[in-house]
Every structure is written in C-alpha cells, then in structure tokens.
Amino acid sequence: MSHSAEYWLEALHGLGFKRPVRIMNVCGGHERTISLAGLRGAIPGNIELVPGPGCPVCICPEEDVFEAIQLALHEDIILVTFGDMLRVPVNVPKREPRSLEQARAAGGDIRPIASPSEAVRIAKENASRRVVFFAAGFETTTAPVAAMLAEGAPDNLLVLLSGRLTWPAIAMLLDSEKAGFDALIAPGHVATVMGPEEWQFVVDKHNIPAAVAGFRPDTLLAAMYSVLRQLKDGKRFLDNCYQEVVLPGGNREAQRQLNEVMQVGDANWRGVGVIPDSGFALRDSFAAHDARRHFRAYADDSRKRVGEMPPGCDCARVVLGKIYPNQCRLYGLGCTPRKPIGPCMVSDEGACRIWWSSGYRENEWEGRKKRQSVG
Amino acid sequence: MCLAVPMQIKTIDDFQCVCEARGIEREVSLFMLQGEEIGPGDFVLVHVGYAIQKVSAEDAASSWELFDEILAADA
Numbered sequence: 153m154s155h156s157a158e159y160w161l162e163a164l165h166g167l168g169f170k171r172p173v174r175i176m177n178v179c180g181g182h183e184r185t186i187s188l189a190g191l192r193g194a195i196p197g198n199i200e201l202v203p204g205p206g207c208p209v210c211i212c213p214e215e216d217v218f219e220a221i222q223l224a225l226h227e228d229i230i231l232v233t234f235g236d237m238l239r240v241p242v243n244v245p246k247r248e249p250r251s252l253e254q255a256r257a258a259g260g261d262i263r264p265i266a267s268p269s270e271a272v273r274i275a276k277e278n279a280s281r282r283v284v285f286f287a288a289g290f291e292t293t294t295a296p297v298a299a300m301l302a303e304g305a306p307d308n309l310l311v312l313l314s315g316r317l318t319w320p321a322i323a324m325l326l327d328s329e330k331a332g333f334d335a336l337i338a339p340g341h342v343a344t345v346m347g348p349e350e351w352q353f354v355v356d357k358h359n360i361p362a363a364v365a366g367f368r369p370d371t372l373l374a375a376m377y378s379v380l381r382q383l384k385d386g387k388r389f390l391d392n393c394y395q396e397v398v399l400p401g402g403n404r405e406a407q408r409q410l411n412e413v414m415q416v417g418d419a420n421w422r423g424v425g426v427i428p429d430s431g432f433a434l435r436d437s438f439a440a441h442d443a444r445r446h447f448r449a450y451a452d453d454s455r456k457r458v459g460e461m462p463p464g465c466d467c468a469r470v471v472l473g474k475i476y477p478n479q480c481r482l483y484g485l486g487c488t489p490r491k492p493i494g495p496c497m498v499s500d501e502g503a504c505r506i507w508w509s510s511g512y513r514e515n516e517w518e519g520r521k522k523r524q525s526v527g
Numbered sequence: 528m529c530l531a532v533p534m535q536i537k538t539i540d541d542f543q544c545v546c547e548a549r550g551i552e553r554e555v556s557l558f559m560l561q562g563e564e565i566g567p568g569d570f571v572l573v574h575v576g577y578a579i580q581k582v583s584a585e586d587a588a589s590s591w592e593l594f595d596e597i598l599a600a601d602a
Contacts, residue, residue: 181530185593188596189596234575266575266576267575267576267577268575268576268577269554269556269576269577270576292531292574292579293574293575295559295577295579296556296559296574296575296576296577296579299556299558299559299577302558303542303556303558341530341531341572341574341579344531344572344579344580345579366590367530367590367593368589368590368592368593369593396582396583396586397572397580397582397586399580403559403560403579403580405559405560405561405562405563406559406579409558409559
C-alpha cells in the first residue's frame with residue numbers, strides 16, 4: 153500500500169458520501185488498530201465502525217471451557233492452552249473453579265503456551281503423561297494446530313479442538329433479517345491462510361461491498377474508502393487492500409494440511425448457537441490425538457443450555473455487532489479487565505477489552521443515568 | 528489471537544528456523560510454507576510460532592511501525 157493513512161483519511165472526507173453507513177469488521181486485530189489509532193474520531197461522522205464476530209475466545213463454547221477445566225481437575229493430565237483462555241469464565245456454582253486459572257489454583261496442572269510447538273515440547277518432556285492441548289481459534293490459529301498434527305505429534309499429545317471458521321458467522325448474519333451492516337472489512341490473516349475468495353459470497357450473494365484489510369491504519373482506511381466508493385458508485389466487488397500478504401488462493405499448503413487433519417461441521421458458538429459448517433473437528437485418521445474421543449464428556453447436554461454467557465452479560469450481542477461494548481450494562485462497572493465477567497472483557501481480541509484498553513471508559517447506561525439525575 | 532508479526536529468518540534446520548525481530552529471537556516452524564523458496568535473510572509473517580506467509584523487507588518494516596505504536600500504548 154503506497155498511500156499513507158493521511159491520504160486515505162483525506163480521500164474518505166473528499167468522497168462526499170453522506171448517507172449513514174455501518175461497516176463491520178470481524179477481527180480483533182482490526183478493532184484494536186481502529187480503537188488505538190482513534191480512527192472513529194477521524195473519519196466522517198456518518199460512518200459507523202462496528203466490531204463483529206472477531207474474537208475466537210469470546211465465542212468458544214462454554215461447555216468446552218468447562219470440559220477443559222474438568223479434564224485438568226479429574227484426569228492425570230497436563231492441560232496446555234493459549235494464555236487468553238485461562239481467565240474465560242464458565243457458569244458454575246460459587247464453590248467450583250469458574251476458569252482454568254482458578255482450576256490451576258485448585259491443583260490442576262495447567263500451562264499457558266504461545267505456540268503449538270510448545271505443546272509438542274511439553275509432551276516430549278513428559279512422555280509418561282498425557283498432554284491435552286485445548287485449542288480454540290479461528291482459521292489462522294487452527295491451521296498451525298493442523299500443521300502440528302500433520303507433521304507428526306507425540307502419541308501422548310491430545311487436542312481438545314474448538315476451532316471455528318469466521319465466514320459462516322457473517323453468512324448467518326447476512327441470512328438473518330437484520331444483518332446490521334452495509335459493508336464488510338474482511339480479516340487479513342484469515343484471508344492470508346484461506347484465500348480472499350472465501351468472502352466473495354458477501355458481494356455475490358448479498359450485494360454488500362467487501363474489502364480485505366491488513367492491520368495498519370492505512371490499509372484499514374483504504375478498505376473503508378473502497379467499500380464506501382463501491383456504495384457510492386453502485387458497483388460491488390471484493391477488494392484486496394492487503395495484497396502484499398493476501399495472495400489469490402491463500403496459503404494452499406496450509407489449507408492442504410487443514411483438510412488432511414480436520415473436517416468442517418456444524419458447531420456451537422457461545423451466546424450465538426449452532427452455526428452450520430462453522431467448526432473444525434479432527435478426522436477419524438487423527439482419532440488417536442482427539443481428546444474428545446479419548447476422555448468421557450464431562451459436559452452433558454444440559455451444560456449446553458446453561459452454557460451461555462454469564463447472567464447480565466451482553467457479550468453475545470457485542471460479538472454479533474448488535475450493540476457496542478459500552479452499551480452493555482456491566483461494561484466498566486461490574487466488568488473490567490481486572491475483574492472480567494464476560495469473555496469479551498477477558499481476551500485481547502474481545503471488543504470490550506480493546507475498548508477499555510483504548511480508553512473508552514463511559515458506560516452508556518451509566519452516562520444516561522447521570523444525565524437523567526442531573527436533569 | 529490472529530495477530531501475526533513479521534520476523535527475519537536467521538538460520539534454517541529442516542522445517543524449523545530461528546527468526547529475529549527487534550533483537551528478539553524465536554524458533555519458528557516453516558511447515559506451512561514447505562514448497563516455498565525460502566532462506567536466511569527472508570522475512571516471514573509469524574503467527575503462534577508458525578510462518579504463514581512470506582513478506583517483503585519493506586512490508587515487514589512498515590508493519591513494525593504499527594507494533595511499536597501498540598507497544599508504546601501498552602507501556
């Protein structure tokens with residue numbers, strides 16, 4: 153991208169597109185740049201930037217986190233997981249551990265890792281024990297888990313897989329009566345792995361402009377300009393504003409490995425429900441590494457009913473872009489990064505956490521109450 | 528979680544390599560880039576310890592400008 157952020161800001165203002173427009177992003181990385189760089193305050197006031205389903209930790213089914221906690225507490229295993237998962241709360245009676253962090257304090261051997269390679273190393277160093285890798289993530293993160301298994305993991309390494317695909321959540325929103333957005337910024341690193349073509353349906357089936365963006369303000373602003381220009385000109389196409397990284401077809405070797413190790417099926421999203429063809433599961437040929445087949449299921453069907461967001465928490469509507477983080481009644485009041493109630497305040501990719509870290513402190517409900525009491 | 532950072536390859540041993548960025552070295556898997564022509568000095572985009580794509584030196588440098596801002600904001 154040869155133009156600067158200033159260039160694209162000027163272009164956005166010069167476009168003269170006055171209609172209110174809502175642009176959704178589906179990546180915590182995009183939302184972080186938008187919030188940290190203060191792009192909402194810099195772009196024309198008729199443009200709303202809506203964070204959508206871009207946080208895999210937030211939508212990881214509660215019953216999967218519960219399962220991981222129970223495995224760590226009741227089986228003789230080492231549980232490894234990406235650090236973001238440790239503080240995700242589950243709905244249990246007060247006396248029981250409500251997160252992996254609390255399960256670790258209660259004696260579970262739970263270790264945060266930053267890479268699937270670390271899971272392999274820990275399994276090799278502890279050859280007499282079983283190591284369970286609780287792996288939540290979107291395509292970008294699930295592909296390395298597939299690579300880890302395709303390359304050949306130690307026999308004692310099992311995977312509790314909670315991988316999800318991003319585009320089916322957008323397809324579900326668009327198929328619903330109220331999608332809630334007029335244009336889409338597609339996630340750059342998902343497209344790096346899976347190819348930008350995955351997002352073509354947004355344009356072809358729904359006539360909604362879309363652009364793949366990277367993570368610097370200039371590429372995000374270029375994508376905003378692209379979709380607004382498309383709306384203004386009445387033309388629709390899938391633009392790629394991250395061409396330096398996102399190649400046509402994506403990373404085909406990574407896709408081959410994903411396909412070798414995993415299959416795609418219907419999957420539950422926390423607070424959202426089952427989305428067709430949105431989840432990864434290990435193929436039969438990798439059953440020996442599948443923690444779901446190796447251990448009894450601690451989370452029964454009733455778990456899936458209680459397994460929604462914590463009481464009072466509006467993460468589900470935040471995830472779907474129905475409300476902004478500070479429109480949740482708990483935002484910044486009962487729920488802060490120090491004492492999170494919902495997963496969107498736990499994860500670095502969660503919209504609530506990103507907004508809080510970027511300095512948005514006023515809860516809209518609280519502000520309204522204050523204004524009412526003053527008036 | 529989908530954050531990926533550009534790093535420069537220092538040494539390669541089969542599918543494992545040592546990459547460097549901002550003076551920090553990390554072991555990185557090249558397993559997802561097998562079949563690509565890749566060698567020491569090249570830049571790759573690294574996510575959870577796996578290289579997911581090759582990038583140019585210029586793009587690596589401009590991405591790091593953003594990360595420096597994020598790190599400064601977090602500090």
